[in-house]
Amino acid sequence: MPDALQKLLGRLQELNEVGAALSRERDIDLLLERILDAAQMLTHADAGTLYRVTDDGSALRFALVRTHSLGLHQGGRSGQAVDFPDLPLYLPDGRANDSLVAVHAAVHDCTVSIADACGSADFDFAGSRAFDQRTGYRSCSFLTVPLRNHDHELVGVLQLINAIDPATGAVQAFSQEDCSIAESLASQAAIAVTNRLLITQHERLFESFVSLINLAIDEKSPYTGGHCQRVPALTMMLAEAADATTEGPLAAFTMTERDRYELKMAGLLHDCGKITTPVHVVDKATKLQTLYDRIGLVDTRFEVLKRDAEIDMLRRQLALRPQADAAAEEQLQRGLQCQLQELDGERAFLRHCNLGSEAMLPHEQQRVRDIGTGRGWRDPQGRQANFLTPDEIENLSIRSGTLTLAERSIVNHHIVATIRMLESLPWPKHLRNVPEYAGGHHERMDGKGYPRGLVREQLSWQARMLGLADIFEALTAADRPYKRPMTLPQALTIMRKMRDNGHIDPDLFDVFVRERVYLRYARQFLEPEQVDLDAVHAPAP
Structure with a gap:
């Protein structure tokens, strides 16, 4: 087999291995780095730039910049930000920004190969020349390939600089084989990037739904x-x-x-x-809480009992008229005070029970039942009723916490x-x-x-x-x-x-x-x- 054919088959095998590796990569930053690494390796390019389309689709943004001979690595996981501005795809008047080779390749969906940028008048290489002047580098041969996915959507642009002759180390133009390899890699890379972004978007959508559920619980x-x-x-x-x-x-x-x-x-x-x-x-803070804390109703009943006791005492006092009996009236007053103290004590006890902050003892639970069924009061309809309803007795008798078994x-x-x-x-x-x-x-x-x-x-x-x-x-x-x-x-x-x-x-x-x-x-x-x-x-x- 001729050496040239053997060499080509070897590069195709490398391309297949790279494609398989790209399809397995989950991290988007690492995926982009592998794309640029593979492109430089397969074409023997000393430098390379990977652009991504901005979210609004109006420009190309530098994602990765790498020059092996300068030890330059910006973007991605390098920790060094790319210090180059975005490249607008269109001018203010709506025309394509064709003076920039990366933009021209992206807008017109074509591969652009330039043997010597120094002698090219077709594109504006002012940015490259400024970089060369600042670093002492010499940007000569360029190979620029758009990245479009299976839906023909622009994903980014791959630009390779200075093809190196493996035998002599000299800079040379990118060959037709290099163009074919780069285009094939760009196609696989665009699909890999798109798939990764779609997976990421689906994961974010799923996480957003999860956050939405938790937000609903939070608001509830x-x-x-x-x-x-x-x-x-x-x-x-x-x-x-x-x-x-x-x-x-x-x-x-x-x-x-x-x-x-x-x-x-x-x-x-x-x-x-x-x-x-x-x-x-979920939010039951006290034993009698439902949509509101029903301990207020219990308080009202105690006030009714205290009012009734006072009215009963006054009626008895009036019954002593017209003859005055100071001792009997004083005895009625003392009886009223005893009743009021007893009612206030029971009221304080039930309010404490309602908090549910301490475990109740059996005799305390029994006291709740005794108060609930042993006392009577006249309800708003004028009917004689137990002081506490069965539901209130059940809740106030909860041994620990504020929740009933139900x-x-x-x-x-x-x-x-x-x-x-x-x-x-x-x-x-x-x-x-x-x-x-x-x-x-x-x-x-x-x-x-x-x-x-x-x-x-x-x-x-x-x-x-x-x-x-x-x-x-x-x-x-x-x-x-x-x-x-x-x-x-x-x-x-x-x-x-x-x-x-x-x-x-x-x-x-x-x-x-x-x-x-x-x-x-x-x-x-x-x-x-x-x-x-x-x-x-x-x-x-």
Whole structure:
């Protein structure tokens, strides 16, 4: 086989390998760099520039600039910004900006090869000459190729400068083979860039929908709105700490970028079912709260009872007339005061019960029932009724918290709704675990969680991470209407008990404490008064 043909076949093989590599690249900046690298390698170009079309489609923007002999690398992941202005595609009068070779190639969809720019009068190379004068470089041969995708949309322009003879190192013109190779590469590159941008746009659209759901939950409940943002953040902190662990049960746990993205999405969607939960249940700050706090109605009834007691006393006083009996009247006054004090005491007791800040003892629950059924009052219709309705007795007798069993069931149903919502979506392969991760964050290691009663071995590490993060965020959150936020020592003490009683994963909790994940989270999300220095330096249990 002739050397020329062998050489051509070798370059085609390199082009195929480059095309395959481009189709696999996910990072747009790295993709652009690989395109320029490949173009310079295949054509032996010393310098190259990759332009991208601006968002409004009016100009070419320098994305990458590279000159091997000068060690120049601007744009992309270099950390050095490209200091060249955009190139307008059209002049103010609407004509194409044909004086610039990159623009001419883009507008007219043609490849332009120039053997020696110094002797060319067809295009304006003032910018190149200024660069040469500043750096001592000599821009001679140019090969400019537009990048258009399968829909013939302009994606960018590839410009190669100074083809180098591999044998002599001298600058030469780009050959016809170079033009063919560059055009083929440009076609593959344009499709790869378009596909990557489309995937990125779809991901952004998906993330926007996720943010929209969380925004709806935030707007629905100002008390738990931050929860949907803080839990994913803490989950990712814990996941990164687990990924960095090199010993113990989590030594083999690793995450790729796709794994991280999948877990992040699961974290953002872990409570999406709350969009179905009634606001008055989610935000129930007191035991008698529905759309409003019904303790005001109870207060009104006490005022009615006090008024009735006073009226009854005055009537008895009048019955003593016309004869005056000071002792009897004084006795009536003392009786009234005793009644009023008793009513005020019961009123204060019920108001305290309504807060739900402390667990109720059995005798306190019985006292609520005694007040509710033992006292009577005349309702607005003039009928004699029990002082408290059965619903009010049930609510005020809640042993712990502010939710009845029925309301707690409604709140717990949000995870069922979450699972149904997520499992109904056609997840792509790299996100197929989102429903399992998000749907398992209320399960317990001992199988006593909900909704499915799964045990530790049936749960992924990621679901266990979300469960731990969900609990810690709830304990330390400062925006709940029904409780005060815990300090780090308080939260960690409770978390240790949860570890010991089979609620949370012990190995993950060890990483959480040993790697001070809680401290990283506290510095970002907790109030200063919650971060106790004793907890910061507390040894792992």
